[in-house]
Amino acid sequence: xxxxxxxxxxxxxALGLAVSLPLSQARAEFPDRxxxxxxxxxxxxxxxxxxxxxxxxxxxxxxxxxxxxxxxxTGAAGRRASVFMYRAxxxxxxxxxxxxxxxxxxxxxxxxxxxxxxxxxxxxxxVGADPFGLHxxxxxxxxxxxxLQKAERVTWGVEGIGVxxxxxSFLAAKAFGIDFHVVAGYRGTGESLPALLRGDFDVWxxxxxxxxxISYLGTDLRPVAxxxxxRALNAPDVKTSYxxxxxxxxxxxxxxxxxxxxxxxxxxxxxxxLLKSMRDKLYIDWKKQSGTVLVEGPGxxxxxxxxxYESLFxxxxxxxxxxxxxx
Amino acid sequence: xxEPLLQAMGMLGxxxxxxxxxxxxxxxxxxxxxxxxxxxxxxxxxTFTFGWDAETAMFLMAGMMGAATEGGSVPAILLNIPGEAPxxxxxxxGHPMARxxxxxxxxxxAAASSFLGAVVGMCFLMILIPFVKIxxxxxxxxxxxxxxxxxxxxxxxxxxxxxxxxxxSAGIGVLLSLIGFSPVHGVLRFNFGSDNYLWDGIPxxxxxxxxxxxxxxxxxxxxxxxxxxxxxxIKVGLFGAFRGFLEVFHYKATLVRSAAIGILAGIIPGIGxxxxxFLSYSMTVQFSKNREQFGTGNPEGIIASExxxxxxxxxxxxxxxxxxxxxxAGMAVLLGAFxxxxxxxxxxxxxxxxxxxxxxxxxxxxxxxxxxxxxxFGADILARVTTLRVGYVVPAAFLLSVGGAYAARENVWDxxxxxxxxxxxxxxxxxxxxxxxxVIGFLLGVRAELSFVQSxxxxxxxxxxxxxxxxxxxxxxxxxxxxxxxxxxxxxxKASS
Numbered sequence: 001x002x003x004x005x006x007x008x009x010x011x012x013x014a015l016g017l018a019v020s021l022p023l024s025q026a027r028a029e030f031p032d033r034x035x036x037x038x039x040x041x042x043x044x045x046x047x048x049x050x051x052x053x054x055x056x057x058x059x060x061x062x063x064x065x066x067x068x069x070x071x072x073x074t075g076a077a078g079r080r081a082s083v084f085m086y087r088a089x090x091x092x093x094x095x096x097x098x099x100x101x102x103x104x105x106x107x108x109x110x111x112x113x114x115x116x117x118x119x120x121x122x123x124x125x126x127v128g129a130d131p132f133g134l135h136x137x138x139x140x141x142x143x144x145x146x147x148l149q150k151a152e153r154v155t156w157g158v159e160g161i162g163v164x165x166x167x168x169s170f171l172a173a174k175a176f177g178i179d180f181h182v183v184a185g186y187r188g189t190g191e192s193l194p195a196l197l198r199g200d201f202d203v204w205x206x207x208x209x210x211x212x213x214i215s216y217l218g219t220d221l222r223p224v225a226x227x228x229x230x231r232a233l234n235a236p237d238v239k240t241s242y243x244x245x246x247x248x249x250x251x252x253x254x255x256x257x258x259x260x261x262x263x264x265x266x267x268x269x270x271x272x273x274l275l276k277s278m279r280d281k282l283y284i285d286w287k288k289q290s291g292t293v294l295v296e297g298p299g300x301x302x303x304x305x306x307x308x309y310e311s312l313f314x315x316x317x318x319x320x321x322x323x324x325x326x327x
Numbered sequence: 328x329x330e331p332l333l334q335a336m337g338m339l340g341x342x343x344x345x346x347x348x349x350x351x352x353x354x355x356x357x358x359x360x361x362x363x364x365x366x367x368x369x370x371x372x373x374t375f376t377f378g379w380d381a382e383t384a385m386f387l388m389a390g391m392m393g394a395a396t397e398g399g400s401v402p403a404i405l406l407n408i409p410g411e412a413p414x415x416x417x418x419x420x421g422h423p424m425a426r427x428x429x430x431x432x433x434x435x436x437a438a439a440s441s442f443l444g445a446v447v448g449m450c451f452l453m454i455l456i457p458f459v460k461i462x463x464x465x466x467x468x469x470x471x472x473x474x475x476x477x478x479x480x481x482x483x484x485x486x487x488x489x490x491x492x493x494x495x496s497a498g499i500g501v502l503l504s505l506i507g508f509s510p511v512h513g514v515l516r517f518n519f520g521s522d523n524y525l526w527d528g529i530p531x532x533x534x535x536x537x538x539x540x541x542x543x544x545x546x547x548x549x550x551x552x553x554x555x556x557x558x559x560x561i562k563v564g565l566f567g568a569f570r571g572f573l574e575v576f577h578y579k580a581t582l583v584r585s586a587a588i589g590i591l592a593g594i595i596p597g598i599g600x601x602x603x604x605f606l607s608y609s610m611t612v613q614f615s616k617n618r619e620q621f622g623t624g625n626p627e628g629i630i631a632s633e634x635x636x637x638x639x640x641x642x643x644x645x646x647x648x649x650x651x652x653x654x655x656a657g658m659a660v661l662l663g664a665f666x667x668x669x670x671x672x673x674x675x676x677x678x679x680x681x682x683x684x685x686x687x688x689x690x691x692x693x694x695x696x697x698x699x700x701x702x703x704f705g706a707d708i709l710a711r712v713t714t715l716r717v718g719y720v721v722p723a724a725f726l727l728s729v730g731g732a733y734a735a736r737e738n739v740w741d742x743x744x745x746x747x748x749x750x751x752x753x754x755x756x757x758x759x760x761x762x763x764x765x766v767i768g769f770l771l772g773v774r775a776e777l778s779f780v781q782s783x784x785x786x787x788x789x790x791x792x793x794x795x796x797x798x799x800x801x802x803x804x805x806x807x808x809x810x811x812x813x814x815x816x817x818x819x820x821k822a823s824s
Contacts, residue, residue: 043370044653044663052667056377072370075736076508076526083523115523153787161513183468183784185510185777194650198464200785211671212651289669324513 030092030266034067037256038096040081042074045188046211049290050127050254051097057280061273077163079106079114086116088259092266095124100302101253101309102164108313109162109320119310122262123302125274128294129251130207131228132168133238137196138222145176145224145244148203154179155201157192161324165192168205168250170323171316172227175241175248178203180323189213196221207252208232211291227251233293253309254294255302271299335685338382339693347383348690351390352697358391359398360410362540362731363532366656369395373664381668382686388664389690392657393445394698396636400437401702404629405430405554405712406724407543408731412531412601413636416608418539419763420621420628427624428555430710435571436626437633438699438706440582443575444634445695447586448593448641449688455594456677456684459645462594468781469792473802475775478602480809481609482764493764496755500768501775503529511780524740528773531601533732533741537748538762540728545753547717554720555713572703574626581611581627582634589635593642602770607635609767613812622763640691648676648684 055068173180278296358368376384399410404421424433507528592603611631651672653659732745786792
């Protein structure tokens with residue numbers, strides 16, 4: 001009997017070891033092959049640039065032989081990459097650099113299923129959030145928020161109805177009590193900026209601390225408000241929405257995430273890897289050089305930020321849908 | 328001005344930079360010739376430059392970008408497969424010339440046009456730098472709409488022979504262009520139930536590959552034998568392609584006009600090299616005395632296409648540098664390389680980094696020269712493809728086409744688009760409908776709608792916006808003159824007879 005008990009115990013121990021050894025080895029070995037970072041936008045843009053800079057730094061923190069590959073999965077204003085990632089294998093080898101606030105807005109605003117649920121992604125790290133500012137042309141008729149509030153017809157420049165900038169513009173117009181008519185169809189910052197200077201529209205929502213506008217501040221562009229609690233570094237004289245008495249924060253939330261269901265241990269390893277890479281000297285030097293002002297954070301910070309946007313969008317959803325239909 | 332010029336010349340003199348430029352030119356030429364692969368290759372090239380000097384990195388980028396369109400002309404001529412989308416119009420006369428057995432001449436013509444187009448483009452870049460702000464700020468949606476109307480009117484000339492069929496083709500092109508998400512209306516149109524595949528409309532690369540390459544491959548299978556009719560190739564010898572190279576100088580007006588269209592298309596955001604390519608081709612048809620020869624291997628058709636698509640780089644560099652507006656997908660990657668190396672585009676770029684502007688100019692011109700030289704020397708060898716039996720050529724070309732359609736976005740549905748476009752292209756050829764007008768309609772239709780609606784959004788619905796701005800008035804007069812041109816020339820013909 002004693003022999004039997006000893007045998008069972010030994011067998012259980014052996015089985016336990018057999019089961020736990022590969023698991024602990026798997027934990028120790030992850031990642032043992034290449035990690036792919038999906039970028040939902042075209043090569044050369046802001047999202048692509050950051051992903052490549054992070055990938056370059058990350059290479060120092062992964063085992064030898066593991067490469068970090070950046071791949072652009074473009075289309076449908078980022079929706080294609082979101083759907084692709086939602087269906088990807090949750091093994092930690094495929095992650096993405098998402099425009100998280102835009103994804104959530106797209107999902108909530110759409111009246112048909114979009115093929116993903118933003119909250120279900122495995123959020124790994126926050127790259128940063130660029131709070132939007134409101135800009136007018138220095139040569140235009142409006143000089144301040146008050147001027148815009150008094151104007152009978154105010155036009156806002158956006159890429160399209162329902163996209164991230166449209167949502168920020170709509171919410172700012174509503175909060176400040178400014179008229180809201182859009183001029184849509186500009187392809188990104190590159191086309192929108194000269195369009196504002198040309199006088200195609202009156203207001204443009206764009207982060208003030210963003211490399212695309214820094215050199216125009218004070219000459220061609222006049223920022224009139226910062227949609228944040230803190231003033232912008234590059235326009236310290238411009239008041240925030242909170243200072244003006246309007247409780248609105250709106251930013252471009254950039255985050256790394258993976259498909260739903262990445263095992264916790266792997267998610268933790270990835271989070272550490274990403275944070276180390278974003279605190280690496282190489283990445284910090286690149287940020288300084290490129291004029292990018294972003295503050296990284298853990299995956300939990302993304303989930304927390306998304307909760308804010310969820311309540312903000314939910315509170316304005318019906319009006320936003322109505323405005324989108326009214327054009 | 329002189330100091331940055333000398334600085335850039337000094338950098339060019341460094342063996343490492345010259346080597347990087349040559350490597351860029353060779354890889355650009357090869358990647359340009361393989362449909363759908365150039366952008367991926369350019370992005371990988373950009374990634375390689377991490378840690379390099381900004382100037383050396385720019386030599387690599389300029390080397391790759393300068394050579395790509397030259398590379399893209401080779402399969403367009405030999406196989407009717409545009410290596411890059413802006414080479415599509417080269418198919419119209421380049422491939423018929425190859426089928427006549429004069430592939431070497433066609434490659435030589437394309438090589439010279441590319442090089443000279445790039446030189447003219449870069450010269451204009453230098454001249455226009457002080458005026459770019461004025462030009463970009465003068466072209467808003469109403470001006471753009473009038474420019475598109477002007478472009479659509481060229482359809483009447485590009486139709487060649489059968490105006491009605493030409494207009495029907497253009498109309499189908501316009502309808503196809505409306506597929507996808509309309510940013511101004513916020514709705515998805517004609518998406519066949521897919522919420523994201525057709526969001527951005529019909530993808531350009533697989534559409535062109537199907538329309539030109541797959542349709543022509545079907546024709547080759549039906550005709551049999553070889554691509555060159557009767558299996559006969561006019562031997563051009565090692566230096567024979569230089570005949571084509573020198574022949575360009577007989578068509579100076581076409582060269583300059585096409586380069587000018589390319590530059591303008593590059594400067595104005597939203598036009599792009601593909602549209603420049605087709606506008607230049609259709610304008611050349613319009614100005615030519617031998618309109619009926621287009622589509623049969625007319626050298627002017629090749630010059631119009633290749634000079635414009637290389638000249639547009641000079642124009643497109645301007646908004647990329649001054650505004651950070653990439654005029655093409657390639658320029659977007661260049662913009663990424665700027666940011667990667669801490670170079671901030673903007674009005675101050677020219678003041679602070681003029682040496683980089685010169686590095687890019689030298690890089691583009693030398694890369695074009697190297698690529699043209701390589702293509703011209705290789706023309707005779709490459710032309711042998713046209714004498715191989717179609718049984719060997721067609722399967723390889725089909726794989727290249729399908730691979731190219733897939734590679735651009737790595738989406739398997741793009742292969743379906745290429746095959747559907749191939750059937751459409753074959754039917755159009757079979758029943759005498761014009762592919763030129765189909766493509767012009769496709770490229771301009773959605774732009775016409777967008778700029779029209781944007782104009783009305785700006786003016787709160789008033790149509791007066793189209794007739795109260797100086798540039799729109801000039802464009803409107805030009806459009807009316809274009810409409811009257813055939814009538815005026817027929818009157819002049821009658822009067823002289």
